[in-house]
Amino acid sequence: MSGPTEVFSAADLAGDCEVFRRMSPPARLCIFGDPVAHSASPPMQNAALREHGLPFQYVRIRVAPEELPHALVNLAKADFLGANLTIPHKQAALTFLDEVSREARLMGAINTVAVRDGKLHGFNTDGPGFAAAIREEFGTDLGSLRVLILGGAGGAGRAITVQCALEGSPSMIVANRSPEKGEALAGEMKRDLGKEVSSISLDPAALLKAVASSDLIINATPLGMKTGDPSPLPEAVENALTERHMVYDTIYSGGTTALLKQASKAGAKSASGLSMLLHQGAKAFEIWFGKPAPLETMRAALKQAS
């Protein structure tokens, strides 16, 4: 196994790839990102590979934006089975793949690549992973929930909004810092899926009404990643949260966030983004190997790593 935080470079993938072939077991899966050292995917996926007795390992590769096209081509040449993509590659990868799933195209982002017969196939497991997380955390499906997505026009937010639309959520409100991006997304959802999505700003009056008319509130902004970050729900809106609400914060780094504290104060059900991270990884494993992922093994590895 490579060291727990070892990071390879795009140059390692460009040559004869001996560095990957000589590893024991050989590296055949990876994550591309920049930065990528923080990623929790290697311990989670390596635990799954070991559990299934698959003789491969999953490594981190730092790929700068300008290196992405070649790194993707080299992935196939180096006999890799696939890759995950993280910041800043999820959107850019769309143009460099041979095939892209309908869902990933609607979501405008790829987080999983599978190499099949030398061709690169792109998928997005963030949306389905989010749906599975909601089922697990709150025991209900997106199709029965009115949703408010804070940061809904960002990368993760867009995957979540599209997933909600695909699963038939009865009401979808996107609250985006730049409202024009929310409006553009609403227009696309109407055009491509025939679904109504309302777009609002982060103005407290608009948020108050949106919270009151929603069941599930999701944070898909980065607010909460840093200690001391404020909640994306301003104080003036906090009192609209009640016991009947479900609050999901996609942030999974470290302790609780200001939003989760607000939810707990209101007696609402709440969960952090760790379950979404787990389920998007499990769905990627299933795309690569066509068999159920060992969920509990992956969950334990993730908990240990975070």
Ligand code: NAP
């Ligand atoms: P992104 O593409 O940069 O989108 C960020 C979104 O947040 C945009 O809508 C942006 O609004 C908004 N935003 C940024 N700063 C803000 C602020 N200070 N106040 C209000 N809104 C703000 O980022 P991303 O990749 O989607 O990541 C967003 C979050 O999702 C991160 O916290 C990440 O950890 C989390 N995530 C979790 C998982 C998981 O598996 N749990 C997976 C992916 C991402 P504008 O449109 O105005 O810029």
